[in-house]
Amino acid sequence: MHASLLLLASLTVAGPGPGPKIAGPCRLMVLTVGVNDYSAYTSLRVQYAGYDRPYRLMSLGSAEKDAQRFARHLASTWKCQTEPHVEILTGAEATGTNVIERLQVMQKVAADYVVLYFASHGGPFGQVPGQPVQDFALPLSPSPNCVRAQSLAELVSLSCALTGRRIKSLLDQVQARRQLLVMDAGIGGLGSIFLAGLAERNPLGADLAGQSRAIISTRGPAPENDNGGFLTTALLDSALAGAIRDDLQDEPKGALTQLLNARVAQLEPAGTGFGPTVFYERDLLPLLSTLQSNADTLPTRGTGAAGPGPAKPAGRPLGVGNYALIVGTGEYEASNQWRRLANPVMDATALDSVLRTRYGFSTFLLTNPTKREFQLGIKALRERVGSDSQSQVLVFVAGHGLYDQKSGSGALVHRDSKATGEDEFLDSYTPFPFFASMANALASRHVLVVLDVCFGGLFSGQLRDAGHRGDEQAYAGLSVQEYAGRALVYRTRQYLTSGGKEYVPDGRPGYHSPFASRILEALRRGATSGRFVSVVQLRAAAEDLTPQPRAGGFGDDEPGSDFVLLPN
Secondary structure, eight states, X not given: OOGGGGGGGGGGSOOOOXXXXXXXXXXXEEEEEEOXXXXXXXXXXXXXXXXXXXXXXXXXXXXXXXXXXXHHHHHHHOOBSSOOEEEEEEGGGOOHHHHHHHHHHHTTSOOSEEXXXXXXXXXXXXXXXXXXXXXXXXXXXXXXXXHTOOBHHHHHHTTSEEEHHHHHHHHHTOXXXXXXXXXXXXXXXXXXXXXXXHHTTOTTOOOGGGOEEEEEEESSOOOEETTEEHHHHHHOSTTHHHHHHHHSSSSOOSHHHHHHHHHHHHHOOTTOOOOEEEEEGGGGHHHHHHHSOGGGOOSOTTSOOOOOOOOOOTTOGGGSOEEEEEEEOOOOSOTTTSOOOSSHHHHHHHHHHHHHHHHOOEEEEEEXXXXXXXXXXXHHHHHHHTTOTTOEEEEEEESOEEEETTTTEEEEOOTTOOOGGGOTTOTTSEEHHHHHHHHHTSSOSEEEEEEESTTGGGTTSSOOOOTTTSOTTTTTTXXXXXXXXXXXXXXXXXXXXSOSSSOOOOOSTTSOOHHHHHHHHHHHHHHHHTOOEEHHHHHHHTTTSSSOOEEEEOTTOOTTOOOEEOOO
């Protein structure tokens, strides 16, 4: 079939079935792409994250069938007066060149909705060592020049594989502003990938205010069996068409997420770890506008001409700096006063992993540090942040804490801290006021200190609770745009502790402390659902523990501020 005849594919797909038709604009264009056979790619290598290794593309069993059944299902359930225009590219026709040509044709056609679907292999592309994936690539069916390629990068340069940013740039030029991109290709982290692309001054100047684009993918490898890919199977529901229309509006209703959650509960095989995620590109807009400085904003609506701005460090995750200093101390030399703790190192290590892999943080992990090593960690964090006033910093400390009756304040206990009877002025400890002043002095706009230590509620210099600012219901029901608009515009200096002026439990040996367990659970749940996590939500997750967690502001904190973690 010649590429020019691919438009006729729309005639082979059954149109909407019987029943009432949709009133209003509902013209639909669909392009689905499925690739099973990768046997021609025999000599590829891939380089990313410091690795240089063979890149084996095993042939798939159901990708082409999935592309066909997804297209036919959507066309048959799209109750519109105008017949949907559907194209299916599979087998030898599913080349990168043909996909680009089809999308370029779609750019010239007036439509209300566009759905682009891929069932294929997918993987990271152009990753910076030690940083989150910044793009992905979809190898497609090989044309003769593709077979000679020696690397994934060469496939991309020959348009034999399409990157996420290439796909995005093509979709940005499509007239239909309501767009759905489905990736049944085992690609996660789409939030960070799309935000990174937007933050690099998209030369097309896509106006997100007038566009509704949702992206559906799996969070990791995309499982399939003889019946097809699980993501595609989950989407083949009679409610799909209505969910697309509901979510591709000015205010998404979460219909796609609800549909997938219900379907996965029915279909997910035990132990596969499969889980779909729905990501709305417009959710990135407030983060761009609030987390970038005035001198380095995107040239989008209402901002005027933007200057070039300072150069950004290579590999900056999510387009802004996200840094964390994570400290866990379980071993103490003054064992006559400070007993060994079983869980702080495990808690710190687990949090380090979640922040790095699920939230795109650059982390410094300290286990059982001395006081000097802790101070050097603060110094390294300060130097890494530099003058980046738009960055976010999270500091977590788990271990022993001290209450000093003379000063009425508290202090962190380090591995080499002396027994208090041998250290009258607590020189081997880090007083909370000094720690707070160091955290407050960081250049970052948003700083959160999380303490899982005894007497942590004294961190701000007085025992108090900022519950009136951190009301869990204060932001209930807000979109990311509304939340960011209210909270992230203010300078943040907040703390969250596992208790007040009291001892807090370490938990059972080999398990996380009760407080750390709740924090980790909230972060993992946020990453799984693809939604942001705030201090309010972190505190609410541990609210029913005894003792109750404490939260508040310190230093230069501005009323109404918050700290928001956005998953990859």
